[in-house]
Amino acid sequence: MRVPFIKMHGLGNDFIVLDARDAPLPPVDADVARALADRHTGIGCDQLILLQPSEQADFRMRIFNHDGGEVEACGNASRAVALLHAAPARVETGGGLIDLRPADGGASVDMGVPRFGWEDIPLAYPMDTLTMPVGWDMLEEPGAANVGNPHVVFFIEDCDAVPLETLGPLVETDALFPQAVNVNVATIESRTRLRLRVWERGAGLTRACGTGACAAAVVAIRRKRVGRSVTVALPGGELQIDWGEDGRITMTGPATESFRGEFEWDDFA
Numbered sequence: 471m472r473v474p475f476i477k478m479h480g481l482g483n484d485f486i487v488l489d490a491r492d493a494p495l496p497p498v499d500a501d502v503a504r505a506l507a508d509r510h511t512g513i514g515c516d517q518l519i520l521l522q523p524s525e526q527a528d529f530r531m532r533i534f535n536h537d538g539g540e541v542e543a544c545g546n547a548s549r550a551v552a553l554l555h556a557a558p559a560r561v562e563t564g565g566g567l568i569d570l571r572p573a574d575g576g577a578s579v580d581m582g583v584p585r586f587g588w589e590d591i592p593l594a595y596p597m598d599t600l601t602m603p604v605g606w607d608m609l610e611e612p613g614a615a616n617v618g619n620p621h622v623v624f625f626i627e628d629c630d631a632v633p634l635e636t637l638g639p640l641v642e643t644d645a646l647f648p649q650a651v652n653v654n655v656a657t658i659e660s661r662t663r664l665r666l667r668v669w670e671r672g673a674g675l676t677r678a679c680g681t682g683a684c685a686a687a688v689v690a691i692r693r694k695r696v697g698r699s700v701t702v703a704l705p706g707g708e709l710q711i712d713w714g715e716d717g718r719i720t721m722t723g724p725a726t727e728s729f730r731g732e733f734e735w736d737d738f739a
């Protein structure tokens with residue numbers, strides 16, 4: 471069976487999108503996702519995105535990390551899907567309902583209301599999530615947020631100096647995080663601007679992470695280090711994050727379609 475795919479990215483965080491909204495596909499599981507995501511033997515991507523019909527929204531977006539694990543949210547993929555859909559849409563995700571609004575060359579996404587309870591992140595045991603009394607080498611006292619998926623955010627004088635390829639996996643898989651965690655290192659440049667690098671759960675270092683940008687912004691806002699409207703500069707480019715008085719986060723930024731192709735299902739199943 472030949473299956474069409476669309477290769478897309480948001481600030482260099484890249485996706486294979488499978489659109490099964492009109493024509494169903496055989497079940498996509500962790501093995502299929504991992505095989506397609508492989509950069510040597512597959513098509514290659516940070517996340518595989520599967521679009522399906524939904525009973526509670528315009529459609530459903532499922533997200534598989536590079537390692538095959540299915541997760542709840544992906545900010546950059548939300549903008550890519552908005553570009554593809556080319557009209558406003560409400561989308562069901564594992565992290566809740568999100569609203570997409572395509573904009574020039576990208577989209578604004580209503581990412582919903584962040585959660586900060588220790589059991590919401592989730593953590594293995596109770597603690598203050600604004601300034602967590604924990605540390606790993608030079609990474610200390612992070613804040614945590616669940617913005618559809620779990621994040622910890624470390625504020626560092628120079629986030630570019632952090633050896634994230636070694637410390638990232640250590641924090642990601644620590645027993646404190648029963649569902650593992652996305653690891654963000656941020657530098658506050660001004661009241662309106664953060665610099666951010668992210669070690670993503672199940673994907674490693676990526677050029678950008680939309681939910682990471684949301685998490686870093688809301689933790690910095692909670693700590694009163696920045697105002698409610700923040701530009702987040704990632705290695706792949708910039709995102710605008712606004713945390714409204716209604717508690718909802720809006721993420722705005724670009725998305726790009728790279729190319730379209732087809733693959734033989736049996737080669738990856």
Ligand SMILES: N[C@@H](CCC[C@H](N)C(=O)O)C(=O)O
Pocket residue numbers: 483517533535541542543544545546547619620652670671672673676678679680681682
């Ligand atoms: N790249 C994404 C986040 C993808 C999921 C994440 N790795 C997780 O495991 O939660 C983004 O742009 O938000």
